[in-house]
Each structure stands twice: as structure tokens, then as C-alpha cells.
Amino acid sequence: MLATKNISKTFAGVTALNGVDLELHPGKVNAIIGENGAGKSTLMKILSGVYPDYEGTILWQGQPVRFSGTRDAEQAGIAIIHQELNLVPYLSIAENIFLGRELTTAWGMLDKKEMRRKTRVWLEKLKLSADPDHPVAALKVGEQQLIEIARALQADAQVIIMDEPTSAISEKEIVNLFAIIGGLRAEGKTIVYISHKLNELFALADRYIVMRDGSVIGSGDMQHATPEAIIQKMTGRKIDQQRNERTSSLQPLLQIKDLALRGAQRNTPARLHGISFQLGKGEILGIYGLMGSGRTELLETIFGLHPRRCAGELFINNQRLSCGSPAMAIRAGIALVPEDRKGQGLILDQDIRSNISITILQQLEKWGIFINRAKEMQLSRDYIQRLAIKTSSPYKKACELSGGNQQKIVLAKWLATRPQVLLLDEPTRGIDINAKYEIYDLMRQLAADGMGIIMVSSELPEILAVSDRVLVMAEGRLTADLPVQDATESSILKHAIQKN
Amino acid sequence: KSKNREGKKKMAVVVSTLNNPWFVFLAETAAAKARALGYEARIFDSQNNTALESDHFENILVAGFDAILFNPTDANGSVANVQKAKAAGVPVFCMDREINSPDAATSQILSDSYSGSVAIGKYFTQQLNKKGNYIEILGIVGDNNTWARSKGFHSVTDNYPGLKMVAQQSADFDRNKALEVMESILQAHPDIDAVFCGNDGMAMGAYQALAAAGKADQVKVFGFDGAEDVITSINEKKVAATGMQFPKVMAEKAAQFADEYIRGKRDFPQKIPVAVELVTQQNIGDYIAYGKK
Amino acid sequence: MSTIALSSKRAQYIGRFQSLIALVVLCIVIGVLSDKFFTAGNGWNVLRQVAVNVCIAVGMTLIVLTAGIDLSVGSVLALCGAITAELLKNGIELPSNNLFIGFTILGAVLAGLLTGTLLGLFNGFIITRFRVPPFVATLGMLTIARGLTMLWTKGHPVSNLGDGFLYIGTGWFLGVPVPVWIAAIVVLLALFITRQTRLGRYIYAIGGNEQAAVLSGIHIGKIKMTVYAIGGALAAAGGIIVTSRLDSAQPNAGTGYELDAIAAVVIGGTSLSGGRGSIWGTVLGAVIIGVLNNGLVLLNVSPFWQQVVKGAVILAAVIIDRSNKKD
Amino acid sequence: MSTIALSSKRAQYIGRFQSLIALVVLCIVIGVLSDKFFTAGNGWNVLRQVAVNVCIAVGMTLIVLTAGIDLSVGSVLALCGAITAELLKNGIELPSNNLFIGFTILGAVLAGLLTGTLLGLFNGFIITRFRVPPFVATLGMLTIARGLTMLWTKGHPVSNLGDGFLYIGTGWFLGVPVPVWIAAIVVLLALFITRQTRLGRYIYAIGGNEQAAVLSGIHIGKIKMTVYAIGGALAAAGGIIVTSRLDSAQPNAGTGYELDAIAAVVIGGTSLSGGRGSIWGTVLGAVIIGVLNNGLVLLNVSPFWQQVVKGAVILAAVIIDRSNKKD
């Protein structure tokens, strides 16, 4: 029903797509797989009318069509959940869900009551307990992702495109999202599902379509496919995922005693309660928890981002450290790779070079006056090469790179500070398998060289694959501290969901 | 130094501001007269900004004008500019406002704001027969005309203990501001007898506030300039009096002097004061806007 | 550090609440210092004086909500006032084919409003079509419109416009000054637009996250043009009121009004980066400024001190307002 | 709508290139129409006249790069000029313990610059400490500083400051007017800061993505304070030049200069939302405005038309500049 013939698209010199032929099977879940930068999102944006200018043709129910805008596509019956969140922070949940297609009364006024009602229904379905009048800014990344999903479903389209809908949400939500998708399929809707999480695809998809370097290089039925085969298709080589076997020397590097964090506003509840744990040299500590369990804020607090709200003690190499400011934390040898790479990690319209050097400009100064350009160039070249960042030159702007490479830049800028303790918040969110493994390997190397790493993740397989020890958080408390050998998905989940 | 090449010679009219009709009239009359005398004439608006004024002078000297009819923004600030012109051999004739330099300008045809407002002060005192509460509305606080007029006025009124200034506020020579300021003052002082305003625009604004408050006939309004609206209002017995300056006279005289200078005459009186005449409801018959009948 | 804000409703609420406090405090202080302040007469007086700024500031609010700004309101006000006055007084003469068109009050007023709308549309066009930052586009218009006013009036005021016309600025209707009626109607319409209509919703959306708005199929261009057009029209309305109050169109009217309007908007708690704010806040902001001007005169504060005090109070008001929007 | 722009280097390059074209075109047009334009005398004129705006606009650029703005430059200029002049002329007298402090030229100038820096710091403090939007904070300062100027000068200009002092504004050094030297030095320093130093990087970083900057351990507060302080100091420098040129400090000097400065910044291709732009662009922007003013005079454009033309040219320049930064 929806197909593309020989679609091509370039951005200011970058070829994103060349000659894509794609055929979506109606009433099925079509998975699209491919490395970062393969062109998945671009293709979807074309299908949903975001990019009206492209070469090639879209066939919709056999007819060639050309969408001049998202509204066209929606009217034709194609809805999309974008990879990046696209909500209006200060508008309420209901207002966001109906943005651009508000319901109006006979008088042409907004029918707020009806919109609220419908919103409640959606929140029900998505098992999200929030007030429709609540502004989305007050929701967490994951919850916002659910609102995006509601938006798309509410359009009641024939084809629903989901570009990495689960990148920000955790098990619980994923489960009921899958249920919803199952329902849609039963209604005969066509789903396009993009994700870097293979296990999801096998659980969900009927067909797979593999993209590489801007073109489709294969497709087929999911049940005849194996992960290895698909990975090989998309990366062009074999990758063997081995489970972590290292054991780390346990001389303590970072110790945390009774860390607590008050709410952001006077009247909001505390976010962290009496958290104590320690991290050894060369140890990789995985922290798991459901959305809103406080993992991000735990890392933010350690990194000194909430000086006025936090209490408790923090020792690094047995020296007390007051979590006063990021600058202090950095000096003490702590680095934080934040959750939201675009919003907190990168300066999108500056080049790779200055994004990497920003954390250590002081070291790059000549006579403490001006920056030694040569040194700076050298630095960025080193990291581009060491982390295998795909770019034509260090002068390329951060915003022109695909997710995976952007994440590597954020890593680079923090590794440049030569930290003893590396805090990673969702380090592989939205990153392709290939890049993921590169990052895992990197983490192992770093650990082997004696760095202590704390990794927050919402992906159990990932946690189990790389960590030496697993901490579990629920509602701002530590609920478990397991050596990885005794940790299983079920045991971890049990601690994550447990109430206390 | 004068450029005969283009045949027609050129006079520059540099005016302190065009944001106020009185100066527009001054500038346009000067330009008109110059043209009548067969010159190319050109108006420069200093926008009350002495720095911009000196930019104008520099540009004028480069552009090779033969004379400058000048209405300075500031008695002291403008001296430097005039000296520049003198150095370049371009004669400067000041109109209306003075510059504090004995010899920089070739001649200064000045409207004597101070003694003008002294005259108003006298008439004012007499009208209120030496006692009553009055209000003063100042022009732009940073402008030297504002103070020339205020000082002249007070030099008289302050000698009469019976005359009490209950409020002194600024309305930036702006009619609307004057209206609003007056409206507010009337709340605080409903029982005043007169208002003295730094120019006619403000006088009109003040009058309108009084009229709206139904106090038009109890409170006497005094202005300064002799602008059209006020002249008509004096005719209609709305405004008590104003100080008539003679922009026409000054502008035309300046242009004429410049012409004579270019024709070779050199000895001009350094200062020609053009008296500011008191226009009242009695002698209004002899006057029209900006001048005598 | 987390990018979470207060619920927009609450933020607005608090914003309003805060400026309300600021206003009350201000009134009490002035009231204590001058017994003339709390009198009906003075009350109407303040409201009448505030009316013009309210009209302009309401338009400005809509514009600022889309993360834009309009610096040209002051000169647009002057130009439209002048056009209305001139048409009313002398109509249009085409000596060529000796044609003369006279204007009724209504006709002249409509002509003025139309001019304002067109100038606003022009702003919007430059901004959307050429992606010129609003600040610059309207800065250009600020100069142009002022120049046009000078050309149109030849620098001389246009006065004596007839009693009928004066009613707009000086008349009373049901015991309330006409300008206050006008301002009130403008405010009510704006409240309706921002709260009850698609347009309003889209205005907030564009200011909150333009990209999201685009992806939701909203025609950014159209909305922005509309908003700037409204802004222009309201500036024109202000111009007509001023002209009528003075029975005269002053070529230099409205100089610096843009700053008063923006001050009102910001004191009212509307964010200059768009997406957050309320008409109510702006109205309060405008009243605060009006009360301040009135108070400074009632207390006969010396002109030298007035500006200092005014600036300080504005800062104070905004600081109070921000102080517990902490993150 | 995709947020991709040209690579910053290229963007800056093109930005500069574009305004350069605008400038060249402008010069050619004027040159063709007036034989007076391309003369050494006139060249120095334009540069001398541009010098002040360049000083102010350079400071403004640094501020705008951090996504800020400073509306107070005009009145800060006036206040600092007045203070320098007054100290130079009358020094400080403390009648109480009949103490008198005289000031050398250098002393007075430094006092002026210091005042500017402090006022700038105050702006920065209000903005960072109370999270008041720069537009408002500096709007408050605009009024306050003007008021202080009036208080300090009692509304009267301070004149006759002695020949030594005049050298700053009117003197020549190695065949180049002193103000031009000053502006040149300011520009070079600013170029060095923005391109070669950490401060410069941080300025761009803060404007580009404040959250990321915070996370990278940058002290946003410090940097912003610094930038506003620099802005204030440069405004003061401008004030001293103006005062010296006129041999008189005018209480209402500098009114509206903020708009000229911002116009220069934006014409120069610096984005008001911060993070993108260059000192060079600003210099070109300032020169464009200067040439325009100069040209309009040489070409006998009537003062009323001048404003219209000026506005139109500014729009045109910016439109040219944007036109091929299209996405």
C-alpha cells in the first residue's frame, strides 16, 4: 500500500538517501534496521511529509503522491512518532496531543472538555497516570515519549511510523506499548518500527528491512531471520557479543554515604533518600531503575549539579568531596555523560573540535593566555580516531552527525579530562548495535586501565552485559546491590518495581 | 574655498531637531529664503544630539557648502563644530540659539529666551496680581533652552512670596506627556491658578487637561514659542499668553547675511538679539503663528 | 539543572500573582504618601492614561508569545494617528483630475487602523519570508514609519479635528472614559483569542517549540503574519486615541512607547523567549507602570529622580516576579 | 526547518562576505552619485564618526554572543562622559572636611571607564543572580543611568575641558584620527578574545547551549558578568570620545545609541539568539551604517527621507545577509 521508488535526499552535501526502494506490507509490523546515519529517520521524514523536497516517488495505494507537509501526510493517513521529542514544553498534555488538530465546538471555539476526555482515554491505554492539564515540561523524558506516542495514535492513521519509540522508556512502558501495537496490527493498521534493540524487533516485527548508507540492502520475514544474520547485513561484518567475565580489584575509588536530594520546588517531594554505595578502581557499576527512579538525579548530584538541594558525604580516594559544582567535580576527576546528548551534551552548531576541547581548554592554553590551536587539533584528531567517529573533518558541526557519532563526541569531550570516575547516563540511548559494542569495548578498556565507571541504563541486557556489579533503584532509594553473577533480569526487575 | 564648479552655490541649514514644529518652521524658512536668493539649500537634522551635529559639520565641510545657517543643539557643545567650520573658511550664522564663543560664528541672530521668559514672568505676576499657586512644566531636563526659560521666569516670580510653585514637573516638550502630567497634577492640586509651560506644545497639552477637568477658565496657561495652535487658542481666549519668537525673521536674516558674506561683505555684528515679544489676549491681533501680521 | 519548569498554568498564575503583589504594594506606598491617590478621579485618570499602553502592550504580548518582538509600534502609532487626522481634516485631493474625497470620522479611523494592519503585515512578511530576526525587521520599520510620518505631516502637527472625533479620546460612556472602554474591549478579545481559539493555541505553540509546531502542520508563516498585523492594528488604535485626546496628531508622538509596552509585557511575567505568559499579566504590568508615573507626579518627585526611581521599581517588580520561579 | 546550518566557519565567512558585498555596493552607489565620497578627507570622516559606534557595538557583540543584550549602553555612555568631564573640570570637593581632590586627564578617564565597568557588572549581577532577562535588566539600567546623569549634571552640560583632553576625540596620531586608533585597538583586542582565548570559547559556548556549558564546568555567572562589564567599559570609552570631541558632556548624549549598536551587530550577521557571529561582521555592520549616514548627507537626501532610506537599507542589508544562509 505504501511504497517508495528510488528515493534520494541530500543535505548540504551529505547524501542521506540514494535510490531507496521500499515496500511496506499492510497490516504488518515492518521493522527498519540500520546503523546510525543509515538514513532511517530521513526516509521516514520524507514518507510523513516533513521533507517535501526529494527525488523519487512515493506510491500510496498504488498512486504516486507528493506530500507538501505533515498535514498532507496525516490526511492521507500516515502518522509518525519522531525520534527526537517534538512537544511544546509549556502546553499541557491534552494541548500537545491535539496540537494542530484541535477539536472545536459548533462556534469554532476550542472544545477543551472533549479534548480532555479523549486525552484521559489515551493516558488510560498507555497506563500513564497524569492530569491532562499537566504541562509536558514537568514530565520525564520517558513520559514525554509516551505523549508523543499518544499523539500519533490519536491521529487514527492507516500507517503509523515509530522512530525509536522505546529509546527513552523502560520495560514497564515498553510492555504495554507492545500490547498497543499488537492491537493496532489486529485492526489491520500498518506499523513501521525503527529500533536499535534487536530483542524488541524479534519480539514484535513481522518483517525486517535493513538499511545501510542510505539504501535498502535487504528485507525478509522476521521468523526466518537470526540476529547474527541481520547484524551482519547492517554492519557488513560479524560481531560477537560476549558476556562480561572480568573481575575488578576492589580498592575503593568513590564512596557515597547517605546521599539525599530534596525536591526541585519547596513543596515537591525529596528525589533521593539515603543512598550509600562504593565504586572500586576498574569497576563497572550498572544502575538500573524504572523511569523516574532517580538515576539521572543521582548522577547529577554526584556531579555537583544540585549543591543547594543535596545532603550526604562523598569520598574520592578517601578524600571528602563536597558536591559543590561541576567544576569541582571535574577537578576531582569525575565526568558525566548526560542523558540528553543534544540538550546537555553538545553545542550543536559548533564544530567537533571545539565540542571536544571545551572541557580542558585550560590545559590547552599557552602561557595561560591563548589557546594552542595545534594542540587542540591534535586532541580532537586523536579522539576522532580512537573512538572511530565517522566524520569528514574535525570542523564538521555536531548537528550534522548522526546519533551514534554525536554520542561518541560527548564521550570524547569527557575522556579528554582523563577522569578517574566516569558517570554514564543512558550512554547507548538511540545508538546502533555496532556503535553500542564499540562503546562497551571502550568502557571495558577504560575500566581495565583503572577507571571506575557508573552506567545508568534502562536496558537490562546492556546492564548484564557490561557491569561487574548491579545497583537497582526505585523511587529514589537503592533497593539492591548485586554482583553481576547472581543478577538475572527477573531478580533485577523485582527490585526495581518493589515499593517501599 | 567656495566651489563654483557646479555653478549654484550651496547653503547648509543645520537645525537642532525636527521633532518639534517650531524648529521645522525655522529650518524650512531658512532653506526657502536661501533658495529665493538663488542658492542650493539643504537641511540637516541634529536630532538634539551634539555628536550627530558634529558629524553633520564634518560631512558638510567635505561636501563643500559655502555657508552654514546654524541652530545649535548646545551653547557649549556646538562651539567645537563651529570652530571647525571657521577653520575650513566656511561662515556660520547662528539662528535662535547662542553658542558661547565670541568669534567662532560670523554672526549670531538670537532669540533671547531668557528675557522673553522674564517678560512672561512679569505678565504672569501681574495677571495673578502677585499671589496664587502655580505649576511649572519643564521641557527636556537635559536641554539648555529648558533652563534659560525656567530661570528667566523664576528671576521674576521668585521675588513674590505670594506666588507659590506647588509642583514642577518635566514633560519633555511633548504635548501628550504634558497632558498626562497635568491630569495627574490636577489630582494633587485641584486649586491652582496658573501653569507656566516651557513651550507651546506643552501649553496646549496642559490646557486640554484643564479643559477636560472643567478648570479651563479658572487656571491661566502660559506658553512659549508662538506656535500656531497657541496663537489660535489665545485668540479664542483659551491660553493666557506666550512668548513670541520670530523664527521667520531670524531664519531670513541669517540667510541674507550668508548671501552678503558670499558676495564679499565681511563685517557683521557678532550678535543681533531678536527680542521675544509677549503675546497676550490684548495684543493678539497683531500676531500670526511664528510672527507679526 | 533538569529542564523542568513549573506547570505553565501555575507559572502564569504565580506570574500574575507576583505582579499583583507588586502592584498592591506600590499602591499602598503611594496611597500612604499622598491622600490624593485613592480618589475616583485619580483612578479614572490612571486608567485613561494606561489605556493606550494597554492596547499596544496587548498586541506586543501576542507577538512576544511567538518569541518575536515589535520595536516599531511607537512610530506606527504616530503614522496612523497622522493619517487619520489628515484624512479627517483635509481628506484626499487629487488636483490632477480635480477629485476630492472627504472622510467621515469612521472612515478616517478605519483608514488609520488599516494602515496599522498593513504595516504590521509588512513586518510579519519580512520576518517570515526572509527569516529576518524580528528585532531587526521591526527596527527597520521603526525608522521607516517615523520618516513616513514626517513626510506625511511635513513635520507639523495636524490639529483641530472636530468635537465628534475628540469623543474617542476624551468622552465618557456610562460613567467610564471611552479610551478605557476601548482598552477593555481589546483586552477581552485578546483573552478570548489566547484562551479559546486555535490561533491562540498556535501562538503559544510557536513560541514554545517552533519545530514541534511545524511538525504538527501549523502554518507558522500565517500565524506570525496575523500576530504582527494585530500588533500593528492595535498600535494604530493607540495612535487614534492619542490623536483624539490631543485634538492633534503630533509627528513625534509615540517615541519610546515600544519600551513601555515591552516593559509592561515583561513585568506581567511573559517570557521574551516565547511560549509562556498571559494577557492578564500584561494588563497588570501596564497598570503598574501607569500607577508609577502617576504616583511620581502626585508625590512631586523631582524630574531628576523620577527616571532613577522608575528604573529601580521596574527592576524590583521583575525581580519579585522571578524570585520564586526558581528551578 | 532542519536545524542544520552551514559549518560555523563558512557561515561566519559568508556572513562577513555578504555584509562586505552590501558595503561595497553601497560605497559604489554613493561614489557614483557624489564625487565627494571617495576622498581621503571623507574617508577619515566616516571612520571617525563610526569609531564610537564600533566601540559600543563590539561590546554588544560579546554580550549578544552569550544570547544576551544591553539596552543601557546609550545612557551609560552619557553618565560616564559626564563623570569624566565633571571630575576633570571640578574634581571632587568634600566641603565637610574641606578636602579637594583634583583629577589628571588620565585619572578622570580611568574614573569614567571604571564607572562603566561597574554599571556593566551591575547589569550582569542582576541578570545572573536574579535570572532577570537581559532585555529587562538593561532596560531598567537604561532609565536609571539616564536619571543619574541628570542628577550628576543637574541637567546642564559640562564644557570647556581643556585642550589636553580634546586630543582624545579630535587629535591625530601618525596621520590617523585618535578615535579611529582607539576603535582599532578595541577591535583587535576583541578579535583576540573571541578567537584565541578561553573566555571567547566560553562566550560562544554559553550562547550555543547554556546547559551543555554548565555541565562542562563553565562558570556561566562569571563569564556573563565579565561580558557585561566589558560592554559597560566600552560604552564608557565611547562616552569619553564623544565628550572629548565636543569639549562638552551632554546630559542627553547617546540617546538611542543602543539601537545603532544592535543594528551594527545584526547587520554583521551575529545571531541575537547567541552562539553565532563575529567581531568582523559587527565592524562591517557599523561601517555600513556610518557610510549610509555619510552618503545620505552627501547625496542631499532630505532629512525626512533619510530615515525612510536608512530603515530600508538596513532591512536590505540584513535580507541580503540572510538570503543565502537558507536551510
Ligand SMILES: Nc1ncnc2c1ncn2[C@@H]1O[C@H](COP(=O)(O)OP(=O)(O)OP(=O)(O)O)[C@@H](O)[C@H]1O
Ligand atoms: N538535518 C540534517 N542536516 C544534515 N545532515 C543530516 C540531517 N539529518 C540527517 N543527516 C545526515 O543524513 C544521514 C542519515 O541520517 P538519519 O538521521 O536518517 O540516520 P538514522 O538512520 O536515523 O540514524 P539513527 O539511527 O542515529 O537515528 C546521516 O549521515 C546524517 O548525518
Ligand SMILES: Nc1ncnc2c1ncn2[C@@H]1O[C@H](COP(=O)(O)OP(=O)(O)OP(=O)(O)O)[C@@H](O)[C@H]1O
Ligand atoms: N517528578 C518529576 N518531575 C519533574 N521532573 C522529573 C521528575 N522526576 C524526574 N525528573 C527529571 O527527569 C529526568 C530523569 O528522571 P529521573 O532522574 O528522576 O529518573 P531516571 O531513572 O533518570 O529516569 P530516566 O530513565 O528518564 O532517566 C531528570 O532530569 C529528572 O530531574
Ligand SMILES: [Mg+2]
Ligand atoms: Mg534516526
Ligand SMILES: [Mg+2]
Ligand atoms: Mg535518567
